[in-house]
Amino acid sequence: MRDSIEQKLYYQVGKIRIAANNRDWYVATALAVRDRVVDGWHRSTDSTYTHGAKRVYYMSLEFLIGRLLRDNLANLGLNDVVKGALDQLGVDFDAIRQIEPDAALGNGGLGRLAACYLESMSSLAIPAIGYGIRYERGLFRQIVKNGFQQEYPEDWLELGNPWQFERPEISYNIGFGGEVAMVSDSDSETQHVWHPAERVEAVAYDIPIVGWRGRHVNALRLWSARAVDPIRLDAFNQGDHVGALSERARAESISQVLYPSDETPAGQELRLRQEYFFAAASLQDLLRRHLKSFKTVETLHEKAAIQLNDTHPSIAVIELMRILVDDHNVPWQQAWDITRETFCYTNHTLLPEALETWPVPLMERLLPRHMQIIYLLNLMFLDEVKQRFPGDVAMMTSLSLVDETHGRRVRMGNVAFLGSHKVNGVSALHTDLMRKTVFHDFNAMYPDRINNKTNGITFRRWLYQSNPGLTQLVVDAVGPEILDDETLFAKLAPFADDASFQEKFAAVKQDNKAALAKLVRERVGVRLNPHALFDVQIKRIHEYKRQLLNILETIALYNAIRAQPMRDWAPRVKIFAGKAAPSYHRAKLIIKLAHDVARVINSDPTLRDALKVVFLPNYNVSLAEVVIPAADLSEQISTAGMEASGTGNMKFALNGALTIGTLDGANVEMLERVGSDNIFIFGLTAEEVEARRRQTIDSSDFIAKSDVLQEVLTAVENGNFSPDDPGRYRGLIEAIRYHDYFMVAADFDAYYRRQRDVAATWRRPSDWRRSAVLNTAGMGFFSSDRSIREYASDLWNVPTWPKK
Numbered sequence: 010m011r012d013s014i015e016q017k018l019y020y021q022v023g024k025i026r027i028a029a030n031n032r033d034w035y036v037a038t039a040l041a042v043r044d045r046v047v048d049g050w051h052r053s054t055d056s057t058y059t060h061g062a063k064r065v066y067y068m069s070l071e072f073l074i075g076r077l078l079r080d081n082l083a084n085l086g087l088n089d090v091v092k093g094a095l096d097q098l099g100v101d102f103d104a105i106r107q108i109e110p111d112a113a114l115g116n117g118g119l120g121r122l123a124a125c126y127l128e129s130m131s132s133l134a135i136p137a138i139g140y141g142i143r144y145e146r147g148l149f150r151q152i153v154k155n156g157f158q159q160e161y162p163e164d165w166l167e168l169g170n171p172w173q174f175e176r177p178e179i180s181y182n183i184g185f186g187g188e189v190a191m192v193s194d195s196d197s198e199t200q201h202v203w204h205p206a207e208r209v210e211a212v213a214y215d216i217p218i219v220g221w222r223g224r225h226v227n228a229l230r231l232w233s234a235r236a237v238d239p240i241r242l243d244a245f246n247q248g249d250h251v252g253a254l255s256e257r258a259r260a261e262s263i264s265q266v267l268y269p270s271d272e273t274p275a276g277q278e279l280r281l282r283q284e285y286f287f288a289a290a291s292l293q294d295l296l297r298r299h300l301k302s303f304k305t306v307e308t309l310h311e312k313a314a315i316q317l318n319d320t321h322p323s324i325a326v327i328e329l330m331r332i333l334v335d336d337h338n339v340p341w342q343q344a345w346d347i348t349r350e351t352f353c354y355t356n357h358t359l360l361p362e363a364l365e366t367w368p369v370p371l372m373e374r375l376l377p378r379h380m381q382i383i384y385l386l387n388l389m390f391l392d393e394v395k396q397r398f399p400g401d402v403a404m405m406t407s408l409s410l411v412d413e414t415h416g417r418r419v420r421m422g423n424v425a426f427l428g429s430h431k432v433n434g435v436s437a438l439h440t441d442l443m444r445k446t447v448f449h450d451f452n453a454m455y456p457d458r459i460n461n462k463t464n465g466i467t468f469r470r471w472l473y474q475s476n477p478g479l480t481q482l483v484v485d486a487v488g489p490e491i492l493d494d495e496t497l498f499a500k501l502a503p504f505a506d507d508a509s510f511q512e513k514f515a516a517v518k519q520d521n522k523a524a525l526a527k528l529v530r531e532r533v534g535v536r537l538n539p540h541a542l543f544d545v546q547i548k549r550i551h552e553y554k555r556q557l558l559n560i561l562e563t564i565a566l567y568n569a570i571r572a573q574p575m576r577d578w579a580p581r582v583k584i585f586a587g588k589a590a591p592s593y594h595r596a597k598l599i600i601k602l603a604h605d606v607a608r609v610i611n612s613d614p615t616l617r618d619a620l621k622v623v624f625l626p627n628y629n630v631s632l633a634e635v636v637i638p639a640a641d642l643s644e645q646i647s648t649a650g651m652e653a654s655g656t657g658n659m660k661f662a663l664n665g666a667l668t669i670g671t672l673d674g675a676n677v678e679m680l681e682r683v684g685s686d687n688i689f690i691f692g693l694t695a696e697e698v699e700a701r702r703r704q705t706i707d708s709s710d711f712i713a714k715s716d717v718l719q720e721v722l723t724a725v726e727n728g729n730f731s732p733d734d735p736g737r738y739r740g741l742i743e744a745i746r747y748h749d750y751f752m753v754a755a756d757f758d759a760y761y762r763r764q765r766d767v768a769a770t771w772r773r774p775s776d777w778r779r780s781a782v783l784n785t786a787g788m789g790f791f792s793s794d795r796s797i798r799e800y801a802s803d804l805w806n807v808p809t810w811p812k813k
């Protein structure tokens with residue numbers, strides 16, 4: 010390994026040791042490790058071809074991967090080897106590990122799920138390819154200036170990407186616009202031929218994804234957009250140097266930036282171009298591969314399963330129909346059967362406004378043939394609906410692929426549902442609500458189609474690599490088999506009452522907290538008491554995730570401490586991190602409020618150590634890997650019915666944090682697994698939220714009954730935390746009083762009380778530690794290996810390791 014690294018440095022990086030900096034060593038090390046990855050990759054591909062195995066294609070517009078060096082080393086079992094080699098070379102492993110930029114090709118949970126699932130598919134030896142876009146700019150870098158979020162472009166490719174393989178030879182032509190010609194052939198059948206007006210080239214870049222114990226390696230294939238004719242030489246030679254490159258700029262804009270929006274569709278043409286671009290390139294790629302092995306498109310559904318991660322790739326359903334019918338002359342009904350049998354769709358949100366729709370005129374202009382196919386599919390489908398539910402106009406209206414009520418728009422959620430043989434939600438509650446709300450009528454039409462696949466996380470990244478101390482402890486307790494079988498986590502439960510195990514468990518947590526305190530000191534200059542209760546809420550900033558509820562509770566606690574400064578308060582640190590979508594003004598105001606409150610609280614000498622508030626800028630996977638192992642309390646406090654699953658909740662509990670949370674998303678299933686004594690549940694249920702919304706969302710009555718909340722709201726409203734701009738939060742507080750859609754006021758008292766229970770339990774260290782152990786012990790179910798096994802057996806019909 011030492012020789013390989015030196016060789017890579019010398020020949021690939023082109024440096025000698027004395028001239029090499031940490032970046033050079035990082036690249037050399039990554040390249041040396043990549044060689045080992047490639048060996049496994051070729052073995053996996055070879056075996057898939059030889060056995061004619063069915064493949065899974067995971068299509069996602071987001072992959073929130075983070076760094077890969079430590080992940081790859083751990084999965085290959087080369088951690089110690091590489092550390093030893095670097096030691097001999099006099100290079101600090103941790104320093105070069107941190108040179109690697111985060112691959113942040115995603116916004117939050119949805120993209121991180123795709124990354125965890127890719128890793129699990131490799132670990133379970135499922136032949137799979139992840140398809141996405143190689144954004145030049147990932148999720149923006151968040152800088153907080155004076156409490157205000159500022160967005161800066163993230164340049165993850167600045168230093169090159171040693172993991173990737175550029176594949177200029179794998180490129181496809183993607184058309185946009187133009188018209189559709191009708192040609193009659195000899196059998197007097199009408200053929201449709203699409204003549205696009207514009208063409209863009211999709212070029213492949215592969216990143217190999219190594220499974221656990223190097224067992225199997227799959228590729229993440231990302232598409233980059235290139236102009237077919239990069240430069241118009243005639244224009245250039247006539248002196249129009251910019252105009253000569255304009256086509257190139259237009260084409261390449263497709264893979265320039267990740268949409269920095271979370272939950273709400275950007276609703277812009279570029280977004281649709283991105284979606285079609287990557288769906289069309291991926292389909293051409295997988296069909297080429299299929300035809301090479303199996304010669305006919307008619308067996309596609311037997312040899313390929315395509316999973317649509319949310320509606321973003323759902324235009325692929327129509328594109329496959331177009332290819333089968335127009336390019337391969339497959340009869341319509343057979344093409345539709347193949348299509349449906351090939352696709353599955355994962356729904357991620359119940360918010361009707363977050364299910365993508367595209368204006369019909371835009372579709373007609375950009376994808377004219379696809380619009381025709383949608384019309385025809387819709388016609389045949391609504392005919393079926395009419396027969397099943399005669400005279401039910403409401404049913405027809407809600408199932409139609411085209412929404413006629415808000416200006417004419419194509420409903421991509423309906424397209425994805427209709428074009429898939431299985432449609433899944435991401436937690437038991439979410440799936441239940443899908444059946445009752447967004448897809449109620451589809452469920453009546455196709456009762457067996459909706460099913461649940463509760464999300465999971467890869468334990469490799471979120472425990473073994475990010476928390477080696479706790480990993481060693483559980484291995485010592487249960488045996489090394491636990492690393493290969495997540496069901497063995499249950500065996501930790503008996504240790505919850507073991508005083509010496511509790512001690513060790515707490516000591517690991519304490520070390521992790523010291524490491525986080527150091528990072529906080531470096532990044533934001535606040536000195537934390539490492540023995541305080543670390544109370545953490547890190548996730549995208551969103552009203553439904555209710556960071557505001559947490560901040561208001563922080564103020565209430567502040568008021569209580571000030572009223573009785575000499576009481577023996579359990580010291581607490583409130584830690585926040587998260588990005589707000591750049592156009593989401595209220596979310597950005599919430600970030601500002603967190604900073605305003607932190608400034609006041611952290612500078613109040615009467616509090617001494619009892620309370621501190623910090624906001625860590627630029628939340629990403631690498632930051633999560635440091636913060637989560639150090640958390641005592643995990644905040645999962647979304648308005649019930651609004652968080653589809655959450656995966657942050659699972660990461661924290663796995664690392665021995667206790668959760669304070671609502672009965673929302675996967676919290677419900679976590680409660681079932683850890684027991685109500687070991688999780689702090691509070692607040693309205695999804696049903697109660699619904700009922701209350703139907704009544705009123707005016708919360709003034711609630712507020713009148715709560716002195717604590719009253720005092721908090723008045724303080725914020727009067728500018729106590731924003732003397733520079735006393736009116737800053739008036740609108741925010743007014744919304745809570747009179748338009749409390751997210752139930753911040755309605756849930757406040759319950760939350761405040763539950764937080765006092767948290768403090769009381771914290772006072773009893775043995776009880777707290779017992780619960781913490783039981784949280785880790787209860788999380789086996791939430792391994793993404795379990796999720797992927799369910800996808801494999803129920804949706805994809807592919808075997809998983811160990812294969813029998």
Ligand SMILES: *Cc1c(COP(=O)(O)O)cnc(C)c1O
Nearest residue numbers: 117118548629630633655656657
């Ligand atoms: C896990 C994760 C998320 C999702 O967190 P939730 O709390 O489920 O919203 C978002 N961003 C990053 C970087 C993550 O690691």
